[in-house]
Amino acid sequence: VGAMILLTIVGSIVMAIVTAIRAEMTGEGSAGDIDRKDERDARIEAHGDRVAFYVSSVFMVGVLTMAMLEVPHFWIGNGTFVAFVVAGLVGAAAKLTSYRRGF
Structure with a gap:
């Protein structure tokens, strides 16, 4: 290995x-x-990162709620992982959409 x-x-x-x-x-x-990179690339990257931040923030509120309800650690960890994966995917989609439609 x-x-x-x-x-x-x-x-x-x-x-x-x-x-x-x-x-x-x-x-x-x-x-x-x-x-x-030019100015447009930098702005699109910042836009995608901002969208990803908002998505991860919303999901992390759910994870915090699970922690307050004393859900098993396994689910809290998985919720955190899913929050960041979804945020990354949505951020990448926002960047691609911005490049495709113009920004």
């Missing part, structure tokens, strides 16, 4: 390096273009 994890990490690093070198050689992009 440990060898597979190490092999996956090393393989990912090697593939990232090879892909960056290939992109530079073929002129399909440069390593500097990978993380370029």
Whole structure:
């Protein structure tokens, strides 16, 4: 199991390096273009994060309610996990929608 994890990490690093070198050689992009952001990208990212925050806040009120009602810890933990997963998915959907429809 440990060898597979190490092999996956090393393989990912090697593939990232090879892909960056290939992109530079073929002129399909440069390593500097990978993380370029403009003002619109920053605003869309902030909008998606804000939506995710609101969703997680609403779900966490439910988790707090479960804690006050002394629900078993298993359900409180799962509720917290679900809150963050749903918030992440809704935030990503908000970002994609903003890119698609314009912001």
